[in-house]
Amino acid sequence: MKKETISYVFAEVGLSFGLEISICIISKIRTTGISMSEGTILIVDDEQMIRELLVDMLNETGNFEIYTAQNGKDALEIASQHEIDLVLTDLRMPVMGGMELLAELRKRKPDISVVILTAFGRREDVIEALRLGASNFL
Numbered sequence: 001m002k003k004e005t006i007s008y009v010f011a012e013v014g015l016s017f018g019l020e021i022s023i024c025i026i027s028k029i030r031t032t033g034i035s036m037s038e039g040t041i042l043i044v045d046d047e048q049m050i051r052e053l054l055v056d057m058l059n060e061t062g063n064f065e066i067y068t069a070q071n072g073k074d075a076l077e078i079a080s081q082h083e084i085d086l087v088l089t090d091l092r093m094p095v096m097g098g099m100e101l102l103a104e105l106r107k108r109k110p111d112i113s114v115v116i117l118t119a120f121g122r123r124e125d126v127i128e129a130l131r132l133g134a135s136n137f138l
Contacts, residue, residue: 040065040082044075044089044101045117054088072096076104084112091118 041064043054051068058064067082069075073096075087087105089098096104098116105112 039085040067042066042075042078042082042084042087042089043068044070044072044087044093044098046070046090046093050090072098072101072104075101076108079105079109079112084109087112087114089114089116091116 039062041058043051043058043066045051045054045068048070051070055066055068058066067078067084069078071093072089075089076096078084079087087101089101091098098118102114102116105114
């Protein structure tokens, strides 16, 4: 999928960050020490379209091993079975949200970098995520 298409679809689902998110994610991947040509990334979002768009975007960027989950509970199961370098997670999801996932990952696998992605972040959410050890909040 072309970046222009990704930007358009993000806009269509009501997310204001569009193509800028790809630049931010790529920048955050670089700061985690993951090579731009390899690494294992777990994408967690309850919206299948968003998961697919992020997978397509990352596949255009590098040769990552990518896993996806629709909620934090499923993500914890995947993280327990695989060596994950980076988690890109939505903040608000059913079953287990991004903040709960972050807290659990810090207990179980403290070396995993976690970036929280949301279109609805409040200042309090940013502060809490960074307090819990998020690598970044977009």
